[in-house]
Amino acid sequence: MATSGGVDVGAAVIDCGSFLIRGGLAGEDSPRALVPSAIGTRSGKNDVLGHSLWGLPELVDQVVDVYDPMAGLQAIPKWDVMKKVVDHVLSKHLMVSSKETPLILVEPSYMWGVNGRAAAAELVFEGMGLKSFFIARGPVMAAFSAGRSTSLVVDVGHQGAFATAVFEGYALEKSKQTSVLGGRALSDYTYQVANEKAGQNGIRARYELPSMSGATTEKESKAEGSNGVVDSTAAVSKDTAGSEEKEKPKDGSQDVEMEVKEEAVPAAPPGEVSKVKPTTVEAPPPAPGAVVPKEGVAKTFSLDSKKAFYRMQIVHDLKQSALSIREIIETPDPEANGGGPAQTATAAAVVAGSKVKREPRPTVYTLPDGTELDMGQEICERIPESLFDPRLLSDSKIPGIESARSLHRLAYEAASACDIDVRRELFGGLVLSGGCSLFPGVAERFQREVAAITPQMFKLRMVSPSLRQDRASAPWVGGSILGSLGTFQQMWMSKQEYDEHGAMGINRKCP
Numbered sequence: 001m002a003t004s005g006g007v008d009v010g011a012a013v014i015d016c017g018s019f020l021i022r023g024g025l026a027g028e029d030s031p032r033a034l035v036p037s038a039i040g041t042r043s044g045k046n047d048v049l050g051h052s053l054w055g056l057p058e059l060v061d062q063v064v065d066v067y068d069p070m071a072g073l074q075a076i077p078k079w080d081v082m083k084k085v086v087d088h089v090l091s092k093h094l095m096v097s098s099k100e101t102p103l104i105l106v107e108p109s110y111m112w113g114v115n116g117r118a119a120a121a122e123l124v125f126e127g128m129g130l131k132s133f134f135i136a137r138g139p140v141m142a143a144f145s146a147g148r149s150t151s152l153v154v155d156v157g158h159q160g161a162f163a164t165a166v167f168e169g170y171a172l173e174k175s176k177q178t179s180v181l182g183g184r185a186l187s188d189y190t191y192q193v194a195n196e197k198a199g200q201n202g203i204r205a206r207y208e209l210p211s212m213s214g215a216t217t218e219k220e221s222k223a224e225g226s227n228g229v230v231d232s233t234a235a236v237s238k239d240t241a242g243s244e245e246k247e248k249p250k251d252g253s254q255d256v257e258m259e260v261k262e263e264a265v266p267a268a269p270p271g272e273v274s275k276v277k278p279t280t281v282e283a284p285p286p287a288p289g290a291v292v293p294k295e296g297v298a299k300t301f302s303l304d305s306k307k308a309f310y311r312m313q314i315v316h317d318l319k320q321s322a323l324s325i326r327e328i329i330e331t332p333d334p335e336a337n338g339g340g341p342a343q344t345a346t347a348a349a350v351v352a353g354s355k356v357k358r359e360p361r362p363t364v365y366t367l368p369d370g371t372e373l374d375m376g377q378e379i380c381e382r383i384p385e386s387l388f389d390p391r392l393l394s395d396s397k398i399p400g401i402e403s404a405r406s407l408h409r410l411a412y413e414a415a416s417a418c419d420i421d422v423r424r425e426l427f428g429g430l431v432l433s434g435g436c437s438l439f440p441g442v443a444e445r446f447q448r449e450v451a452a453i454t455p456q457m458f459k460l461r462m463v464s465p466s467l468r469q470d471r472a473s474a475p476w477v478g479g480s481i482l483g484s485l486g487t488f489q490q491m492w493m494s495k496q497e498y499d500e501h502g503a504m505g506i507n508r509k510c511p
Contacts, residue, residue, distance in 0.1 A: 011483040012094055014086060015106040015138075015476040016077065018070040019158030019183060019435060022476040023089035025096075026104065026483025030469070031476050033093035038309065039081060041065045050088055054313070060207050066309035070108075070159075076116040079123045087128065098124075102132035102492060106479045109138045109155040109162035110178065111171075117510065118503035125498045132492040135510040137171040139164035141478025142433045145470070146463040150422075151429035154411050154446070155475075156387065156436035158183035163410035165418050165426050170511065175417040177410040180400040181390055183436050186383055189396045190323075191315045193383075194365075198373055205310030206368045318365045318373075322380045325441030361440075384439040388449055408449035427458040433474035437464075443471075 015022040015031070022031035040048035040063035052059045053066075069081035086105075090098045105120060112120065117135050124130040143151035143166045154163045160182040165175035195202045363375045386392040390404035398404075405413075415426045430450065432443055447462050454460060465471050482488055493509040501508075 011102040013479040099129040121506040122503040138475040142474040144478030145474040152426040156434040163414035
């Protein structure tokens, strides 16, 4: 058993999201680490990753490119780059030795396939020297987080939306339904609209502003020793070290690892808006000058990758601040299920009801240069509403928007791909997860829309975590639960088994 801070710990659990990497120890309620999956490169210096990429000025000024190791709807990660992030999370956030700590990697809902899983096994056993390893399917873990082994899981993450049937602890791949509409697509459209509304200058990242650029090279040189490691404490000036704005953990880099003190300042809950700067960083969708490779290929944004990345930080914060689904409270109707809609645990979610006026979210957002950007209520509702009606974004430049499907349609078609005897259990355990499920009103609207297209013979029940931040971390939470079970300890793939059966053996060990 490995140790962390002198205390014995069990397995490490890392959720390989395409927007955030979540890491923690099995048995814990929530992840300790939330870091961007992107990596910044510096000319002639070590890579920048972790919280430093989120805005430590003296490092941001030096970033040349921002690399996204997981791009495309069905992309297999570029594992040599992902190794850097995994190493960083284990050593700097969880403070455990990779060689001594069993590792559970949570596979995203879009699934890596047999070759991708084999590549992951080769990475951890050959590249990191692990002794025990397991790959957990994201949809299965999301179901586990809700206490279910059979469930219909709809994950609305950064890469897109995915609906998968989970039956008795197994993800039924034949049921998987996908749509391009996820965090990346909504950010792309939000940028398109906001950039036009921002006027002649458009949206400019903080480092692009004259007052924000040219950060303290001298300060950074003092923090950086002869070996090129940026000391996380020396990199913070005394006059700002105690302020809220500079309280984010500061990272340093030596090849792949950064000095981080994240546990001293907990990250803002997923989905909650930071008062200082965006709590999360979206690997950017296409922005002016960004080079976009073919689908399924890990991409490096060249030339303007840095500009695109940091501009999209602002867009993500705008999304969290202003966008929401309109609130609808349904009027119960005893005749509601007679015409076809499925029964639901909450009768109010079945029939069309009236709009209810609620305190609107602010639609005016202040850009870093001081420009007040008025998005307008119609736009702020239209963008998240597109999750239920993709036609609302028909004027966008989002690739694949023409064939995009709504969340409720994905769920229904995933269930319909299964035997009819299984469907009853699936509809009785709907799980909604992912960052885009955190828009106010999405969960309630999802249940209502699924009910409207599902035959009345089925009874719907939402079993998603009630707390918004738990929905965002549902796959990680499920992995934490799995790793803490005594019965799970026989399921690890050991280094000995890897040597005997090769990397492809992981597909038999982790079906």
